[in-house]
Amino acid sequence: MDQDSRYHYGVIARAIAVIDAEPGLGLEALSARMGMSPAHFQRVFSAWVGVSPKRYQQYLALGQAKTLLAQRRTTLEAADGSGLSGTGRLHDLFLRWEAMSPGLWAAKGEGLTVRWGAFDSPFGPAVAMGTEAGLCGLGFAAELGLEATREELMARWPKARFIEDPAAVAPWVEAAFTGRGEARLALIGAPFALKVWEALLTIPSGMVTTYSDVARAAGNPAAVRPAGTAIGRNPVGWLIPCHRALRKSGALGGYHWGLPVKRAMLAWEAARSEARDDGMELAEPCAEQGYQGRVIA
Known part of the structure; x- marks a missing residue:
């Protein structure tokens, strides 16, 4: 895994943990936690996960399992x-x-x-x-x-x-x-x-x-x-x-x-x-x- 990929691994892993712990966190607050601009974080997250951070938050709801x-x-x-x-x-x-x-x-x-x-x-x-x-x-x-x-x-x-x-x-x-x-x-x-x-x-x-x-x-x-x-x-x-x-x-x-x-x-x-x-x-x-x-x- 190259250095950029390893860095993005860490960003996405931390973002998922934060989203799970604080499901109502908005894009600006979430990107600030990651030390990135909202636009950059949204782009990286969407490329790796496949949907926006907001959409991912919806998937994390317990009702999604049902x-x-x-x-x-x-x-x-x-x-x-x-x-x-x-x-x-x-x-x-x-x-x-x-x-x-x-x-x-x-x-x-x-x-x-x-x-x-x-x-x-x-x-x-x-x-x-x-x-x-x-x-x-x-x-x-x-x-x-x-x-x-x-x-x-x-x-x-x-x-x-x-x-x-x-x-x-x-x-x-x-x-x-x-x-x-x-x-x-x-x-x-x-x-x-x-x-x-x-x-x-x-x-x-x-x-x-x-x-x-x-x-x-x-x-x-x-x-x-x-x-x-x-x-x-x-x-x-x-x-x-x-x-x-x-x-x-x-x-x-x-x-x-x-x-x-x-x-x-x-x-x-x-x-x-x-x-x-x-x-x-x-x-x-x-x-x-x-x-x-x-x-x-």
Whole structure:
């Protein structure tokens, strides 16, 4: 990522945080917080997010989740049947996923070397972890802080060996948030959790579904609560889009890395989806994930 892109990442991430915390803030006040003129801030924000700051504020309203669910949702079966989970025609990032063996999962990562680093993201500071096979953890630290986020991810593989090495995982992080390059995933999880995470991959950007639909797509319609647990334990936030799963009422439900992050992700995707429908050309500051293949359980 070049210096200008990194600077704009920071501006947009901070702007999203401010908009979420103070939804009624006007353009002049918001641009002043960013240290930019109103015209310059509006231009940068609109290019990256796809809509104006004011329109984005509207998307951040909690009612937008209900609108998505009522008008724009797609069932996982329909997404899968239409091929959206195959060639990823709505997306431009090829994502390869290899599930680790059940034995390695049961061993809690024993014998595994995991490298990690802290990074900036459009949704605040993030911690990324990876093995030789690919990215195995991505968490957002806006609420927990970097140290607690790192410790929380490490606790998932308590017997693994961890090495701080940002350069080793940086290319995959770059791909995850820019859409350039290839983001490989290497995940450890119980068989049902893997099926839940695979189901989440079929939800297109700008769409949402329900926890019960996820359970059904994972092969156990009655396992809504276990599906919700697996969604909450998704080790790779954003790339596996657990933020697109809502309650039937349209309420956001929980989110492991904080509801403000979930709201920002949904608003970002909905705004950019609508902008694409309107024929706008957008910059690519974050991944619009495409998926091929299926999980090897």
